[in-house]
Amino acid sequence: MMNAVPISWFLTLSAILFALGVAGFLFRRNIITVFMSIELMLNAVNLSFVTFSYQHKEVSGHLFTFFVMVVAAAEAAVGLAIILTVFKGRSTLNIDDVNSMKH
Amino acid sequence: MELLDSFIFITLIKAAVVLAVLLTTLAYLQWVERKVIAHVQVRPGPYRVGPHGLLQPVADIIKLLTKEDLLPPYVNKPLYLLAPFLAISMALLSISVIPFGPMIKVGPVITWMQLTDLNIGVLFILAVSSMGVYGIALAGWASNNKYALIGGLRSSAQMISYELPMSLAIAAPLLISNTLSLRELVMSQAGGIFHWNILHGPFPQVISFIIFMIAAFAETNRVPFDLPEAENELVAGFHTEYSSMKFASFFMAEYANMITVSAMATLLFLGGWMAPWPVAWGANLVPTVIFAVAGVTALYHGANAARKRDKRTLPVFGIIFFIIAGVFLLPIVQSWLLPLFWFAAKTGAILFLFMWVRATLPRFRYDQLMGFTWKFLFPVAMLNLLVTSFLVAWTTK
């Protein structure tokens, strides 16, 4: 039995999570769920960063992850505020109903 | 493998001991609170079950276990069931990194009086406590009841808001101790009361201690910040729809959180298990004296009993107190019992503060609650952290 995990497994996991995030982004219609799918993608990327950091025995990847988190926090604050505003104005969270720019 | 086995074995034993003590404490904390509030209000409090109501917690547990477990038909079932589980498990999880005492030697085994030490222990506790909010928020939402929902919303907003000044207040003593490990945090405060973080350092952390305590009251949803369960507005807040053991879980979670924050305050500001003054000045005799005085008091009241039953029970208590006082003098147990005493005494004092406040203060209005943290606590905590960090940087150079 192996007692060490190949690095490629982590990266594959990251790819799977990222693909699931993309899937959520593409297949779902609720703005909040779509937004959460974006967070899922960010998390998947973070996992890659931390894995690379381990591979190179270097702390930079952690820092990138840290910054991604900060950006995600800022993004969540603004994004949710926008969602609140949209909901106030249209009483819907369906992403396909928010299309007044199209016409 | 021998070592690994013994490591797991010891950890399991420690976990069992901690769990047993903790659950007992949780049960009896309820009794203590009722007693304290009763005495503040000049009532006797629970009195019927056992001497001075000492068996009341046992009765309560039996009652809660045997009551009908209602499952309202309109709730979101998985989340409704998950919520109390989340609340209690997150509350208990943080106990695992709290050190109760120094390294001790029990027979052939040398171990710390702590389940495990993380070098990010403080962050761990913050992380776990921030997860605790899910229990309450989900309970409120899953109940499908407007009072419960409002309670859940209130609590999540309140807990996010008060987490900020709390974290900032925690950061200040961490700067002085220069570690995130709870164990090392206590070690850095060794050497008497003037080395405790509340009084020590380039900038005594009195302000951050006060901020931490205020935030702790809010984080545990205690009076005067118990808006999520304000009974005159929201029936019972987020746990309106809960009954039986699930209700008990929320109840236990609240008390476990109280213990955790009290222990945190002790570790961060009050020197953990360290005695306030050196052994040379008789620090080791303090528990003996206290228990001896308690024994004398019990015997006196037994002799002049107000009620008939006291004539029998109080002398028994007096004798027990004397025995405990004696035990504290035994050198074999002194090494681990004394730190435990100091830790319990400090934590207990803070827990007493919780009860005292509950018996004394009225409740905040909701907008005042939010305004207080964002407009007052947060800036003050920020300023305190700034001053502390400047002074720390200045004195270490």
Place this chain on the structure above:
Amino acid sequence: MDVILFLIFAVVAVVCAINVVVQTHPISSALSLVGVMGSLAVLYLLLGAEFIAAAQVIVYAGAIMVLFVFVIMLLNAGAETKKGRSYLIPGAPLLIVFLGLMAYYVQRYLFPESAVVRFGGFTGGGPKDIGNALFTTYLLPFEVTSILILVAIIGAVVLARKEIE
């Protein structure tokens, strides 16, 4: 031991991630996402990223996701309706191809079998190391981040406040 831990939490993460996508109710998705984040935190610990693991739980699970849950509860958003287009037909095959190629390249070319992760193999991810890097090499990005946060706060306040009559 490491392999078992990895497998447990990887499976939890993937299952939760699938749950994020397939659940129709946003709050279920949000809680599943919390699950993904929690398992990722454990994997971070396995990779020696203690600080990031703690930050993951505190920031992501404890703050950002609470905000999501809070907003979902505030809007009292119901389950998703079937209105509008889904991109299942063009997207799903593309995704499968994408994932397959990625996994194939990673396994076959980019990371040979010899590179492995052992718990404790890297200990440079503690708070001290992060702090050192943050306040020396990455000081400017760090400061810029604070501006970003300030802007986000102001933006959120302006967006979400009530209209002033």
Place this chain on the structure above:
Amino acid sequence: MQLWLIPILPLAGFLINGIFGRRFSKSLVNTVAIGSVVLSFLWVLKTIFAMGDLNTSIEEHYFTWIQSGTIDIGCDFLVDRLTIVMLLVVTGIGSLIHVYSIGYMSHEGGYYRFFAYMNLFMFFMLVLVLGANFLLLFVGWEGVGLCSYLLIGFYFDKKFATDAGNKAFIVNRIGDFGFSLAMFYIFKNFGSLDFDKVFHQAASAPEWVLTTIGLLLMVGACGKSAQIPLYVWLPDAMAGPTPVSALIHAATMVTAGVYMTARSWVIFTHAPGAMDVIAIVGILTAFLAATIGLAQNDIKKVFAYSTVSQLGYMFVGIGSGAFSAGIYHLVTHAFFKALLFLGAGSVIHALSGEQDLRNMGGLRKKIPITFWTMVCAWVAISGVPPFSGFFSKDAILLAAYQHSPAIYWIGVVTAGMTAFYVSRAMFMTFFGSYRGTAHAHESPAVMWVPLAVLAALSLVGGWLFPIPAFLKAMFPAIEKAGNPMLMYISVLAGFAGIGLAYLMYLRKPGMADSLAQTFKAPYQLIYNKYFVDEIYSATVVRPLIGGSRMVLWKGVDAGLIDGIVNGVGARCRDVGSVLRLLQSGNIRSYATWVLFGSVALLVAMGLLGGLPR
């Protein structure tokens, strides 16, 4: 020596007033504008004293302005005796006119704008004078043209003012085109535009080259200094405020052509053909402008044609080889013509805007200070000895006689006509009985003090500043004629003009009209300025406008260019209507495309071998 301070001070004044002037009080605007010019004047004086005996010129290099291939043009300033004369005239008279403007402009709108433009003009004029190469001179040359345009059109709400500004600008373009060609040609032949390098090589250059350059430069000078055939803009330029007419269109800017030709004397002395052209153009301009001046009724128009005429005199001097005499007349003319314009401004100011001579008269008593100062200018311009105009005009006529007696005789007649029309203007303004309606009042001290200073200069400037002696070392010497007869004749011509005017306008007031009736055709000809504007309009302006409209606008612009543009637009729209289908505005459809692109990239990586090993 810090020569750069001289032009920079007015520039600073321009910037301060131009940017903040709107919020300044009038006194603050005055302080900035006049302070900067006076400081500049004082710095000129300081520079002159610091230069000692003035026999060596100084040149300062500040930075390399243009460097490209063999072109190497620096920002260099040069000061020699010629520059000193010009500097003193520009800053000295400029300061006086600025002071005068306080009074004249006090009731006008756009007060700060006026002073800002005036300061900008001073800056460019000083750059023009100080520049040590043709290009820097050209910068100043164009800059003063710009300021002239801005100030002529100062009353931009009046159509005739803006039209006059446009006319000045467009006519000047023709001259500037000639100047540009001259510069290109200079650079082609001498490989440099620096004065010293060009003039050093010019002596040995072929004559036809120098003649070409000289004629092209003359075209430029004709535009700026209002010579035939490009003089038509100057009379119209009187639409600007009177201080502008005095400063720009009498004393300084219009003399830039004279300065430029004098500066390029090396080229001209080696190109006798160009010299002859200059002399002939000059004397023709002097004569024709003088005849037009005889019949004008607008006081400023009279002086405007007088200016054109006097500029012609200067070119006669230049063309006769008497460069110093030309400059001499430039200086004295600056004194008395500025004085005449300012005096006219004072009269106009006193009569609340009245400019027509026929509505004046008898103002001698009402505005005595203005009258007496203008008398000084009168005697000076009429060539009455020993006042300033006499000296300079005499020097030019003497040199002209050396060159060609015909030019001399035309010049004498012109001198007589000059005396006549100035006297006519004086008599119609100040003598006889008042024919107007406005209430006349004397101008304030800020206006008459500069008048008094200029009056003094007009009287004694001729022998106080012996320019020919001062500039002797700069220019090639010309042999003295020494015939006193010539001098007497020109003086006599002047007195004859005055006398005739006295006879026609004071003694027998009806005589002028009856003469006009008798010689109706010539009178109409000169009254209508030889119909030059009409001829230009018929031969140049109309065909240009017509051609532009029919060919360029309707044909080229509307047909060809618009067709191309519209065609391109229409094809873009066609393509866009297809591509639009991709741009659904739906972010998830975009994401699908991104995903598609990523997959394509991955496939390409595998197929094309972008992977390691």
